[in-house]
Amino acid sequence: ADLTLRISLQLPMKSHLGQNLLMFKNEVEEKSNGDIEVQIYDSAQLYKDKEVPAAVGSGAIEMGVASLTRYVGDVPAVDVFYQPFLLDTEEKVRKAVAPDSPVRAPLDAAIADTGATVLWWQAYGGSIMLSNGGPIKGPDGLKGQKVRVFSKTQGDFISAAGGAPTLISGSEQYIAYQRGTVDVGMTGMSGVKSRQLWEVMDTVTTTNDADIEFIVVVNTEFWNGLTDEQREIISTAAVNAENDVRDRMSAIEAAAFDEAKANGMTIYHPTEEEMAAWREAAKPVYEAFLAHTGDLGKQVFEAAQKF
Amino acid sequence: MFDRFMLFLAWAAAILFVLAGCMLTYEVIARYFFIRPTIWAAELSQLCLIWGALLGMPWALAARRHIAVDAVTRLFSPTAQRGIEIAAMACIFAFSVMVTYKGWEIFYESFERGRTSGTMLDLPAWVAELPVAIGFALLAIQAVIEIVGLLRGKDIPKGAHE
Amino acid sequence: MTILLTLAAMFALLLARVPVAFALGGLGLAMLLLGGFSPLMAPQAILSTLDGFILLAVPLFLLMSNILLRAGVGNDLFAAVSAWVGHWPGGLAVATILSCGVFAAISGSSVATAATIGTVAIPEMINRGYNKKFVYGLLAAGGTLGILIPPSIPMIIYGFVTEESVISLFLAGIGPGIALLIFFILFSMVYARMGGQEREPKQGWAERRRATLKALPAVILAVLIISGIYSGAFTPTEAAAIGFAASLIITGPIMRVLTWDALKKAVFDSMATTVAIILIIAGAKIFGKAITLYRIPQDISMMITQGIDTDLGFILVVTAVLLVMGLVFEALSMVLIMTPVLLPAALALGFDPIWFGVYMVIMVECALITPPVGLNLYVIQSVAKARLGEVASGVAPFLILMFVTAAILYVWHDLALYIPFKL
Numbered sequence A: 001a002d003l004t005l006r007i008s009l010q011l012p013m014k015s016h017l018g019q020n021l022l023m024f025k026n027e028v029e030e031k032s033n034g035d036i037e038v039q040i041y042d043s044a045q046l047y048k049d050k051e052v053p054a055a056v057g058s059g060a061i062e063m064g065v066a067s068l069t070r071y072v073g074d075v076p077a078v079d080v081f082y083q084p085f086l087l088d089t090e091e092k093v094r095k096a097v098a099p100d101s102p103v104r105a106p107l108d109a110a111i112a113d114t115g116a117t118v119l120w121w122q123a124y125g126g127s128i129m130l131s132n133g134g135p136i137k138g139p140d141g142l143k144g145q146k147v148r149v150f151s152k153t154q155g156d157f158i159s160a161a162g163g164a165p166t167l168i169s170g171s172e173q174y175i176a177y178q179r180g181t182v183d184v185g186m187t188g189m190s191g192v193k194s195r196q197l198w199e200v201m202d203t204v205t206t207t208n209d210a211d212i213e214f215i216v217v218v219n220t221e222f223w224n225g226l227t228d229e230q231r232e233i234i235s236t237a238a239v240n241a242e243n244d245v246r247d248r249m250s251a252i253e254a255a256a257f258d259e260a261k262a263n264g265m266t267i268y269h270p271t272e273e274e275m276a277a278w279r280e281a282a283k284p285v286y287e288a289f290l291a292h293t294g295d296l297g298k299q300v301f302e303a304a305q306k307f
Numbered sequence B: 001m002f003d004r005f006m007l008f009l010a011w012a013a014a015i016l017f018v019l020a021g022c023m024l025t026y027e028v029i030a031r032y033f034f035i036r037p038t039i040w041a042a043e044l045s046q047l048c049l050i051w052g053a054l055l056g057m058p059w060a061l062a063a064r065r066h067i068a069v070d071a072v073t074r075l076f077s078p079t080a081q082r083g084i085e086i087a088a089m090a091c092i093f094a095f096s097v098m099v100t101y102k103g104w105e106i107f108y109e110s111f112e113r114g115r116t117s118g119t120m121l122d123l124p125a126w127v128a129e130l131p132v133a134i135g136f137a138l139l140a141i142q143a144v145i146e147i148v149g150l151l152r153g154k155d156i157p158k159g160a161h162e
Numbered sequence C: 001m002t003i004l005l006t007l008a009a010m011f012a013l014l015l016a017r018v019p020v021a022f023a024l025g026g027l028g029l030a031m032l033l034l035g036g037f038s039p040l041m042a043p044q045a046i047l048s049t050l051d052g053f054i055l056l057a058v059p060l061f062l063l064m065s066n067i068l069l070r071a072g073v074g075n076d077l078f079a080a081v082s083a084w085v086g087h088w089p090g091g092l093a094v095a096t097i098l099s100c101g102v103f104a105a106i107s108g109s110s111v112a113t114a115a116t117i118g119t120v121a122i123p124e125m126i127n128r129g130y131n132k133k134f135v136y137g138l139l140a141a142g143g144t145l146g147i148l149i150p151p152s153i154p155m156i157i158y159g160f161v162t163e164e165s166v167i168s169l170f171l172a173g174i175g176p177g178i179a180l181l182i183f184f185i186l187f188s189m190v191y192a193r194m195g196g197q198e199r200e201p202k203q204g205w206a207e208r209r210r211a212t213l214k215a216l217p218a219v220i221l222a223v224l225i226i227s228g229i230y231s232g233a234f235t236p237t238e239a240a241a242i243g244f245a246a247s248l249i250i251t252g253p254i255m256r257v258l259t260w261d262a263l264k265k266a267v268f269d270s271m272a273t274t275v276a277i278i279l280i281i282a283g284a285k286i287f288g289k290a291i292t293l294y295r296i297p298q299d300i301s302m303m304i305t306q307g308i309d310t311d312l313g314f315i316l317v318v319t320a321v322l323l324v325m326g327l328v329f330e331a332l333s334m335v336l337i338m339t340p341v342l343l344p345a346a347l348a349l350g351f352d353p354i355w356f357g358v359y360m361v362i363m364v365e366c367a368l369i370t371p372p373v374g375l376n377l378y379v380i381q382s383v384a385k386a387r388l389g390e391v392a393s394g395v396a397p398f399l400i401l402m403f404v405t406a407a408i409l410y411v412w413h414d415l416a417l418y419i420p421f422k423l
């Protein structure tokens, strides 16, 4: 091959993000008649998720997949996707992540300043809460509870609701629930399935408090050094991969819910009243977000609110 | 002079590790007895590990506390051992110089861009990145000191097995 | 070809006494430069290693066991256990192994375990007429329980590189750890009987009470750590922090056996060991990135999965490779270098990653007591002022018992997996 694209991925190949990269790889290699080779380094063999922004930005590797909010250190406004209940339906999410949307377009532009060009977004689904012995009925259900979170914003939200946020890595999740290190867990449905969390938690509350997105980025200098033809092949494959995973996301999530049910989990959808209480509890988080993300934060937040 | 400074840094590293232990103990107590986890204990103790490990490194070289395999070298004559040791120190020097240079680039980029860690405390990212450049620069100097010492006929320190 | 060249370069560097951390890191960096990859990966790998929260457990567990070591807990522990089992056949040997087992539950390191118990038990046993080689072998092997019974630094590192749960690994080490403990005890009793070893007098209740009270802190700590880990009260790093604080409080204000000078030594020693360990992990990470980009682990995995299709065949190959490596490699680098190469193949064959981690730790234990490079041999050699050859020949029977345990673990995976997943 004339050109090698190396992609760093945190998740294993069998995850839906891995399969999505495989689709991209196949299309690129086929369309370029093998002139472009795509190598996927899955399961964080090269970089952990959090290291991807620096690794791709500096050109240490050509491409990488990172959770969007890993860019929070460079572009604090990306946390708009973790603002509790802001993008809580698939319809709103689709509007927000459209390539020219007033939420996504300014974020892509801001990420470009880090030396990385966004190729495509990978849908991962909404965040849910896991518990034992009944659902979490509104923020009152979190009072005095130890809650596993995976981001700063979620931590702020849990604190605001009266719970104790605890950062626990994906790999320690299972045992932390099993042994009661934390009482409640926040995660995505895909994680419930891949880690078989139904063995240790019995209830899912579909709070949809955050929309989890991953982005596939390419080093800008490297990208600009490609021929038009190469860029064309890669961009087309990227768009196809993006559409494919977005369209399949609800089916993937539905399957995960079904499997959770089949394994004895109860799925609880919050009532209208509970949702109102959840939203009320989230207000301080919105204020904090607006206070420290400047004009860009305000711009994307207001755009998201209008969906 | 430099060796006193390295020993001082080694003590600083030792104290940083103890500090990490104290902060994490406080965290466990705050979490289990008061359901009030801190937002700073985990991150600051991580910084203690980062700075401590890198600041303790040059002293560990001088004291030969880095784990090394001497099963073969000890079969050689003292002169040959000295030659091999000089070559080994030269390898460390080359490695350290390169890591210092590239580590500085990482620090400088984060510093210039104002990148933050994006974690609960949201500290500047360079706070964790700077010690790589500092630690390896000191290690490079220490490697040169070792080479000069060996050329002047200083004995190879025996070190300790961990 | 690349694989052979890499191996040759690595051996050359290591045998030229380049410290393991810089040999691995330097070779990795050189490979990155030669292969046209970005050298930025080297400092990035170092940062990534140091940023591991789980690795904070390393200095803290070391602090705990060094504080206990300097406070003379080894003496009290050995005296207490002897008071209870000393009159059995081979009583002192049994007491030694049990002391190793208890200390293993508060220390993550084999070397610390061998040194702490060895300092007390070796002179005692030799005075009472035990065969020297047997004593050396017993202590060198008994010390290796330190990394199988939780906490365990190699398990922390295995969990760190594989993203597997360290708590599950810890819990999975308990079963095989107890099995090994029992084998060592039975062997000691039979050995002492057959060797005509004189029995010790039975201690009275008053003496037992007195000795037990003195050793209570160590036992309480061991129970605190294991039950804290088991109940889910602590993450591994928190368990280490609590253990550190508890050891400080118990030996300091409560028992008043820790002097200021001893504390300073404990703190400084922990720093030195931590720096050495963490840098090896960082060096191995650079090396790991380089060989991944050269697709070496992928190729080896493929070769293994294509060439070997039975579980038994695979485990035999793994065992052979680790034993040979273990002759000359130090324990941590073995875990760090071989895990990325072997684990993908193990997973492809359907092995449980936690089970595989425990199996590797048993192989690492063997490496610690096989000459020419075996840290536990060196420790016993220096504690007992003995010759390396004497120590090395004494470990042979214990090595066989470790193989037996490995074989049982292979046949019966639940020896490891029952406690974390089925209890």
Ligand code: NA
Pocket (backbone or CB within 6 Å): C103, C104, C105, C106, C107, C108, C109, C145, C146, C147, C148, C149, C150, C151, C152
């Ligand atoms: Na242990």
Ligand code: NA
Pocket (backbone or CB within 6 Å): C326, C327, C328, C329, C366, C367, C368, C369, C370, C371, C372, C373, C374, C375
């Ligand atoms: Na060995």
